[in-house]
Amino acid sequence: MEVIETIAQMRELRRAMRLTPETTLALVPTMGALHKGHGRLIQRALTLATNVVVSSFVNPLQFNDSRDLASYPRTPEQDQDICKKLGVHYYFMPKPEEIYPPGFLTTVNVSHLSKKLEGASRPGHFRGVCTVVTKLFNIVQPDFAVFGHKDAQQLVLIRHMVRDLAMDVEIVAVPTERDKNGLALSSRNVLLDDDGRRKALCLNRALRRVHFLVKKQGITHVGELLQAVRSAINSAGDGVELDYAHIVSRMTLEELNHVERGNTLVLIAARVGGVRLIDSTRL
Ligand code: PAF
Numbered sequence: 001m002e003v004i005e006t007i008a009q010m011r012e013l014r015r016a017m018r019l020t021p022e023t024t025l026a027l028v029p030t031m032g033a034l035h036k037g038h039g040r041l042i043q044r045a046l047t048l049a050t051n052v053v054v055s056s057f058v059n060p061l062q063f064n065d066s067r068d069l070a071s072y073p074r075t076p077e078q079d080q081d082i083c084k085k086l087g088v089h090y091y092f093m094p095k096p097e098e099i100y101p102p103g104f105l106t107t108v109n110v111s112h113l114s115k116k117l118e119g120a121s122r123p124g125h126f127r128g129v130c131t132v133v134t135k136l137f138n139i140v141q142p143d144f145a146v147f148g149h150k151d152a153q154q155l156v157l158i159r160h161m162v163r164d165l166a167m168d169v170e171i172v173a174v175p176t177e178r179d180k181n182g183l184a185l186s187s188r189n190v191l192l193d194d195d196g197r198r199k200a201l202c203l204n205r206a207l208r209r210v211h212f213l214v215k216k217q218g219i220t221h222v223g224e225l226l227q228a229v230r231s232a233i234n235s236a237g238d239g240v241e242l243d244y245a246h247i248v249s250r251m252t253l254e255e256l257n258h259v260e261r262g263n264t265l266v267l268i269a270a271r272v273g274g275v276r277l278i279d280s281t282r283l
Pocket of ligand 1: 029030057059132133
């Protein structure tokens, strides 16, 4: 595996790849602190293209809270080992000044979709995500880019952005990876203590409850389903605080009154022992 630190090196490499027409490239954008969920994204990327780049960049522009940025887990050596073992070809780890040179002024914003839901709780977050993803696409010029379903709103926005700006990349999504108890894998899980890990299961419990109510009891009224989500989260006890729960259209992210089968996303964010976790499911 080759480690690349500069835009110039990455561009040079991409230019060379284009000389062999059968070479294709898949990008897995990450912020490092890799876990099994990233492993799944990488494995999917390896089935899509002859070459895979994993980018590792803790993007300051998508953190609206400097303490959150400072406490974000960083495990660079371990990440490189994981990528090597999985058969990744290139590991791109640019420095912040490489991505945001002095005088950087241009950002990408997917209009009102950026301000809803997670965007309402974390102002500027999606502007940061869309800007860095655009920049990574411009630098790496991948044929495919692989993202997880867990960050459901991020996926909707990136697909929108790629369509709106005619970006020449195919977005491929991979289902959320969970531990054996159902906790969605996230780099932030390492910040949870034992009690937090137990309590964090309430997010998945809430989503499973919604599935049960819709599929087994035929309940489609969103108000009733959100009430069930709130009870599941509240029943986890002290130290768990629901930030939001929404049931929205997968296309437009507009709130729904009733579940539309095949076009519904359930999104939850909660703080568990001070750690902010998100989870989602499709109906
Ligand atoms: O999902 C993430 O890890 C980040 O938001 C991404 C897509 C790598 C952009 O920094």
